Amino acid sequence: MSTSLSLQHLRCEHLLDPLGIDALTPRLSWQLHSEKRSQRQTAYQILVASDLENLQADQGDLWDSGRVQDRNSVLIPYAGRPLGSRQRCCWKVRVWDAEGEVSDWSNAAAWEMGLLHSEDWQAQWIGLDWKLDAVHPQVMMPARLLRQRVLLPAEVVRARLYVSARGVYQASLNGVRVGDEELAPGWTDYDVRVQYQTHDVTALLHRGENVLGALLGDGWYCGHVGFLQVNRPNRHYGSVPQLLAQLEVELDNGERLLFTTSGDHGVWEATLDGPVRSSDMLMGEVYDARQELSGWDTPAWTVGEARWRPVQTFRGGVRLVADRAEPVRRVQTLPVQDVRPLGEDRYVLDFGQNLVGWVRLRVTGAAGQEVRLRFAEMLNPDGTLYTENLRYAQAEDRYLLRGEGEELWEPHFTFHGFRYAEVRGLGQAPTPGQLEAVVVASDTPFTGTFECSDEQINRLYSNIVWGQRDNFLSIPTDCPQRDERLGWLGDAQIFARTAAYNADVAAFFSKWMVDVADAQSPAGGFPDVAPRLTDTADGAPGWADAGVIIPWTLYLHYGDLGPAREHWDAMERFMQYLEEANPDHLWLNRRHHDFGDWLAQDGDDPENAFGSRTPREVLATAYWAMDAELMRRMALALGRLDDAAQYGQLHASVRSAFRAAYLEENGWIQGHTQTGQVLALRFGLLEDSERQAVTERLLEAIARKDGHLATGFLGVRELLPALSENGQVEAAYSLLQRESFPSWLYSVRQGATTIWERWDGWTEAAGFQNAGMNSFNHYSLGSVGEWLFKTVAGIDTATDDVGFATVLLRPQPGGTITAAQGRVLTPHGEVTSAWSVQKGIFQLEVNLPANTSARLTFPDGFQTGILEGGQPLSQVESFTVSSEFEIRLGSGRYLFTARESLAAGVKG
The missing domain is CATH 2.60.420.10 (Maltose phosphorylase, domain 3)
Structure with a gap:
């Protein structure tokens, strides 16, 4: 008798049918479906075969797990024959239910290994040094066009393109773009490791002459990124973008051919004379359609007037790793909602939503006519773009028309954070459909929804989701519009659980944790930002702790111990780094920038206008205690019992020191702030008998603010849980639904469509805050989303x-x-x-x-x-x-x- 269970959503390393992975023991997961109550798995059998034919014949020539008595269906490690580079693996699974009945086999799924060893790579880094071209000495360089002829004497059976860049690339074969990734290969510390992508290009090749092409831009590697400094505005990693590509082809006559970016496998040529005159993530793109080289990446191309040159090769030495997360893609388009004239041939477009991406343009006009697009999140009172908060980011795209009928254009290697765009040069008012916003983001599948009877809370939740979508772009950035866009650890750790409710971010955060570990200092400190760039100091309390909190969050939400296991040594070095400097178990030393409860509303701090009254040593020590407890829990899960005992003792020591130093007899935590109270309540620093008094003092701190919150980045996530977990549900709801400033709903009432960086980014009383730091698309204060799911909806x-x-x-x-x-x-x-x-x-x-x-x-x-x-x-x-x-x-x-x-x- 067949069970009522069916199997679906088979995944490998959190991904659906991934191509080109480098996990030597990939982990397999599946989901079960049944209309019957209390149905469960009691055993499973996995078959992994080298091809689909063997799998369909129930022949697991790579692995047959046999019947395994186990309820687990998540992240089962592959335990078959050792896997080599390029190995194709087809797999399926069946399970036994609570009554011992076996299910049908699942549909087939697959994964493919990438290039696992350095000797698998025959390619070299190639590029074209701009200094060779006296015509183009400008700081912002044209994108390179690179091409190679590929001659195939027979029909293609199988072909894979392994490709990466120091910079960003778009690859093509015979004029057809390869893949749909944007800004590939993504951001890593290019001095440590570079990601590569694997593409199945079998259908794009044919017998005879083919052309492999690539458009190569600056990207994070040598473009503007981070805080713009006079002495180093760009070229943080290198001065010239470079391409690495390896095309492997199997033919029906049995031949295997290799074409790579090196002199040994065909001649590559390159030019700077293409239409992308510059394309920079912060500055924007200049595109001259008159310089388009139609068919340059096809066999039909003739040289014409473009100056093609042999490429230069560059030294390698950096580690190549397979891309382990979902790529950046176009995920949505939005039409213009409103058009406002500003003067002759100048219009402001409102897309109705603060977003990240660019504008796609349809235009007809004369050759050389220039259309300019500028971007902003907000408008000034006179209806013009509010761009002061962009700081040195120009955020402007320029398109020069070809002059031949309707032209469709969108930029290649830039992105902007905006709701509004100013367009000049159309020659007439924009028409419907002429301009549309293209939203780009890391394509993490959205997995959560929340709604309630209060429409303002629903808008708040939408703002949280949009803030996540907009800022999860290769890394978890802090903001998408100004000259920063860095992976701040504090922002990420307080929002990580909300992010996991909203979307499947397991692979995304697993990748970013590698960046965090790469950025760890020799002393053991995790950074403030990862990849570590511009801000090069070791991390502050609440920021550096992300190196422990993110692995714990991935384990808690996804059952994934992989990051904890992979980065255990790094986490231990961080814990030793703290204890060496703080033998009395109060985190007084190695606090570095020490941001405190960043952007709190609990009073001015004369030492730091962006901080709060919460004593920094109180906040730091509370985080240290939590780190120790999370390390204890992860050690237990990993079977490291001695380590668990050690961290249990450390937690007890830090907790005791905290209580002795900062807990006052009447229940106040030193500083008498909302954040101090909630951290003590939430981080396990109190005896049960003390919780009521500390909660009462928290209520007093809220009452002192006339019933408003006063927490900053680190306190805000813990505020409502501290109340609801201690018998004050109505007080928590009162804060959630409060509309006056400061509150979550204050920005909603002002028309916000994303979460603001500051509670007071704009107020009716004062207008815009200091433009030096005033993002209107910052997810940190949206960490309340976790409470909406856990407490309002009730799912944990x-x-x-x-x-x-x-x-x-x-x-x-x-x-x-x-x-x-x-x-x-x-x-x-x-x-x-x-x-x-x-x-x-x-x-x-x-x-x-x-x-x-x-x-x-x-x-x-x-x-x-x-x-x-x-x-x-x-x-x-x-x-x-x-x-x-x-x-x-x-x-x-x-x-x-x-x-x-x-x-x-x-x-x-």
Whole structure:
């Protein structure tokens, strides 16, 4: 008899059918689906074959796991024959259910290994040094065009292109673009490692003459990035962009041919005479369509007037690694919502959404006519673009027309953060469809949704999502518009859990953790930014700690111990780095920039206008204690029992030192700020008997601000959980729904479509804040999204059965919200929680995927008369009541109702 279970969403290393990976023991995952309640996996069998034919014949010639008694369906390590470079692996899985019945085999999935050894690479780095061309001595260089003829004497059976750049590239074969990645190969520390991409190009090649081409730009490697400094505005890693490409072709006559960027495998030629006159991430792109070389990357190309030269080769020596995360792609387009004239042939376009990307242009006009596009997030009172906050980033694109009918153009190697664009040079008012915004981002699949009965909270959640989409671009940037766009660790760690609810960021953060580890100093300090650039000091408290917090978050949310295992030595060096400098277990030394509770609203600090009144040593020591506890938990999960005991002792020592130094008898934490109180409550620094007094002082701190929040970057994530976890749900909702300044909804009321960097980025009383640091697209303060999912919708994972193998369902209604629902696509499948309160009846709809269970706790005030499917709990067999108000559920769909207790007020 066949089971009701079916298998879907097969993944390898968090990715669907990845091509060109370098994990030597790839980890395999799948999800189970069943309409039957309490259905689960008790065993599995995985087959991995070298080709689809063997797999279809149930021949696992690479690995047959046999029947393995195990409930786990997430990140199962491959344990078959050793895998070599270029190895193609086809796989499928079947499982046994709770009754011992076996499922059908899943559909086939696949992965392919990349080039695993340095000797696999025959290619060399090539490029064209701009100094050779006296006509183009400008700082911002034209993009290079590079080409190579590829002669194939027979039909193609299989072809792979392995390609990378020191800079950014777009590859093509016979005039057809290869892949759909933008800004490839992505940002890493190019002095340490460079990513490469693998493409199946079998269908793009044919017998006879072919041409492999590449457009090569500056990108992060030698373009402007970070804070623009007079003495080093660009060229942080090198002065010339370079290409690395290796085309491997198998023919139907049995031949295997190799074409690479080196003199041994065909002649490459390059020119600076293409149409992309400059393309810089901060400055924008200049494109002269009159210089287009039509067909330059096809066999039909004739040289014409372009000056093609032999390429130069450059030294290698850097480690090449396979791209391990989703690439940057075009993910959406948005039309113009409004057009406002500013004068003769000058218009401001409003796209209705602050976004990241560029504008696609359709235009007709005379040869040499120039269209200019400038970008901004906000408008000045007179309707012009507010660009002061861009600092030195020019953010301007220029297009010079070819003059031959309708022309379609979009830039190649730049991106902008904007809601508004000013266009000049069209010769007439923009027409519908003539300009549209192209949104680009790392293509992390979105996995969560949240909505409730309060439309302003829904707008807040949308702003959180857009802030994430806009700033997750190869790395988690802090902002997408000004001359910065760096991977700040503090911003990332406080937002990481919200990000994981919104999207599948497991591969994205796993890649970025490599950047963090690459940036660790010889002394052991993690940085403030990764890749470490411009800001070269060791990291501050709350920032450097991301080196521990991100691996923990990936383990908690996805059940992925890989980053913790991979970076364990780096994390240990960081912990030793702290303890060596702070033998008394108060983090007083090695605090470096020491940003404190950045951009808090709890009073002016004469020493730091961007900081807060929370004493920096209080904040730092609280983070150190949390680091130690997270290290203890990860050590236990990794089976490192001695390390777990060591970090347990360290946590106890730091906790004791914190309490002795900073906990006052009346429950105040030194400094008497909201952030100090919430960190003590949230980071396990208190005895149970002390929590009430510390919570009461927190309420006093909120009352001192007339019922408003005052937390900055580090306190904001912990504020509402500290309240709701300590019996103050209504106080938390009051802060969430407050509309006056400072609050989350204040920016919503001002029309914000993303999260602002500062609570006071713009206020009715003062207008714009200091333009020196005033981003309107910054995700940090959006870390409240985690609380929307965990507390309002009520979806969380157990810490003793991570990755949502056991789901915690704990919705807590409050405020004026009468309904809410959340959906989270977990590693096991979709979890939904939807509740409403009407006339004293609490109704909750729940869906749990197969192979999971849940612990459901009903909210305070709604714990009487509980029914499921209209039946008393005692008559329902598919779950157990483990305590008076907690129910243990198996997988399936449920509909609960509960009556409001007499002591509670009626909602709805």
